[in-house]
Amino acid sequence: MLENYHYLQSFFEVLEDHTILLDEAGNVICTNGAHSSIEESRKNSGIAEEIGLNYFDALKKLNKTVEVQAFQKVLEGDIKEFSFHFSMPSETAPRWYHLKAKRFVISEKKHGLVITTRDITEQYILKMNVDDVLESMSDAFYSLDEKWNFTHINTAASKLLEREPGYLVGKNKWLEFPDTIGSDFYHYYLKTVESQKSQTFEAYYAPYDRWFEMHVYPQREGGISVYFKNISDRKKSESDLKQFAYFDDLTSLPNRRWMIERIDEAIKKDTDSSVLYLDIDGFKNINDLYGHVKGDILLKKVARKLYKAVSPHGHIGRIGGDEFLIFVREKSRFELEVLAREIAAIFAKPIVIDAHLSFSISISIGISRYPADSQDVTELLSYADTSMYRAKKMRGNQYQFYHANMTRELSRRVNIEDSLSEDLQKNGVYFQYQPQIDYVTGELKGFEVLSRWNHPVLGAISPLEFIEIAEESGNILKLTYYLMADVFSIVTSWRKKFGYDLTISINVTPYLISQRSFFDDFFELLERYDLPAEMIELEITEDSQIEASETTLDNMKNCQERGVRIAIDDFGTGYSLFKSLTHFPVNKIKIDRYFINRIGNDAQSEAIIRSFVDFAENLNCELVAEGVETKEEAEFLKSIGCTVFQGYYLEKPMDIDAFETKYIAKSLAGKE
Structure with a gap:
């Protein structure tokens, strides 16, 4: 019957009642123009009657599910017809209509629905006052x-x-x-x-x-x-949706979408404007070590402080995680510097979380300007973000204005992040071993595994750079797992060939030691390669945020119970100092190179090193001096009782083959 569509349409046009024909899915096949007032009124009500549109969907959007269900029953043959009366506004007075729906044969196996609507206003009024x-x-x-x-x-x-x-x-x-x-x-x-x-x-x-x-x-x-x-x-629902769409649920500050629209409006009006991209330094560690509840409390307190400081000047929004965006109009570079310093100053005092916990935090701010830096809102945000990372490298309550060279830095960072998420071996990540040697006997005590990267495009990348990016991009677990799997495989072969049984030192970040998933992977690898836990030493950089974390302490105690050794790396440069050692199960202290390199030039540093030696002896901890580079340093350390060194004076980091030839095979020959 659909082949006779033109005939059907012509037939519909002569009908006096407003008529539409639907297929089984509710799509409009035919309709006529009878009673244009009906058609116009129904369009104003949001009911679609144009050919091709779905009539049922339009009714559902208007919450007319009862009508839809009745129409479908007619289509399925459950009821013969469905009809009802209804009124609709008109320009003069309300009018009344009678709607009737009946099943219609489209073809031998297909049925449709004919819906007719008749104006019954005159008859209706005659019966009523x-x-x-x-x-x-x-x-x-x-x-x-x-x-x-x-x-x-x-x-x-x-x-x-x-x-x-x-x-x-x-x-x-x-x-x-x-x-x-x-x-x-x-x-x-x-x-x-x-x-x-x-x-x-x-x-x-x-x-x-x-x-x-x-x-x-x-x-x-x-x-x-x-x-x-x-x-x-x-309206309340719309308001709630707007709140959800434009405002941050945690802090009630405007979100990224709202801030971008304000910036875009200023650009369209050609108003000189500036964007300040703000990030809380080290927030990820706070969240990981103390939990999201404490982290959220900190974010809300930071948001209130920022709002109070920024609202007289412009807009402040939270755009994700620990990142905030500030937008101001018509401020000179000098005024922006003043504002950045004022913002940094509000974090001079610790932020109290509860009666037992407070955080001393710092922030990093990146600044980009319209039209000086860009005339595109996306680029302005990207440039401010880039300059914020530059400020972060300067450590603690710093700000940086964007300049063109930073774009190259951003491109480099993105390249590194992308490469970290890909095949690490193909992208040139490898490891070197640096021996820890007894200066008096020349005996190998163990070695530290050091990550290295010769990138196929960027060339050699400093560990300081790519490890930081790995942490910030969430790739540190992957990188460390790759390191452990590679090293454990090699050491397993050494055990079989040479009987190797000395310590293997692996650096882990505060984030990793707070993650149970890391230790699940770690112990799974030990079991897979059949390595004794006593051979593994986890080096943890001294950090003020470690001591109060129950999760971290539980993880470290679990290591101790299984025989895994714990070493405090860079000891003496962090905030926790000796206090942390009273809480943690520590087997070794590694004196930071900062003190070692001042031997012979700074009596105070030498006195501090002596105190480290005494302290380690009293705690029954092993002691290793890092970064020993001269004979003078080595002799001084020997004279005060510290004899195990790691540094260029005795040996630089070595590739695996060279290390195996010089130290592993050599030690076997000595045993024989």
């Missing part, structure tokens, strides 16, 4: 004459306007509701009368704390007809 007609309407309704006096009002309207039924008839609209004078209601009512065209609008009425959807129509004899409904619930 005016008041009955008004009361039958689902919408609230009232009419005003040319002097703005109420002439008709139904019960639904009386309830919404909080008046007794019939009370308002004869009363003046503006005298009864003086708060509406000068409001949107006032202006749209006047516009309807002056233009003699209908108006539709939404307006808030403060005395009732309600939102109304208004449909206002001019009357031929003068005055207006008003249909309206309470849409406060819908």
